[in-house]
Amino acid sequence: MLRLLLALIAMLIRLISPALILSLALFLAACGSDDPSAEDRAQPTGQNDVPTVEIAVHNDGYEPAHIQLESGTTTRLIFTRKGESPCIEKVTIPDLGVDPVELPMNEPVAIEVTPESDGEFTFTCGMDMVGGTLMVQS
Structure with a gap:
């Protein structure tokens, strides 16, 4: 037994x-850290000769949340809201002069930015609760 x-x-x-x-x-x-590795940073892809990044907006955050951009280069950020939370109905990039922009459910919304200097610029929901980072280098 x-x-x-x-x-x-x-x-x-x-x-x-x-x-x-x-x-x-x-x-x-x-489990990840708050400091994104190179693998976690989105790189723009070309679309009509303009670097483009597609960003899904979920109730709990942006995907990708960390995006690598080149200073002095116009980049098209395409936000598509996938979640129904009222918090994510708008997106803003205050340091780059982008006022809150409405994000209709499941409709891509393009925002073009041209960061002139290196640094980290935050994009957030309209309530400033959900955010991501544009990491700009020359």
Whole structure:
């Protein structure tokens, strides 16, 4: 009887350990830091010779939330609201002179910006609760 119990415990350990290790690895991979690595920073893609970044607006934030831009270059940011929260009905980029812009549900809204200097510029929802960062370098 003891042998059977020990064999059962050994079998459970072999089955649970890989699942536990996989779960822990997925959990750690999903956890990020506030400082985005190069992999987390969105790079503009070309669309009609204007660098373009598509940004999904969810109830809990922007995707991507960190975007790398080049100073002196006009970039088209296309925001598409996917969530229904009233908080995300507008977006603004105050440091670049962009006043709040309405974001209709599931309709892309293009905003063109030309940051003239290097630095980090915040874009936020109309209530200043959900935000992202434009990281500008020359």
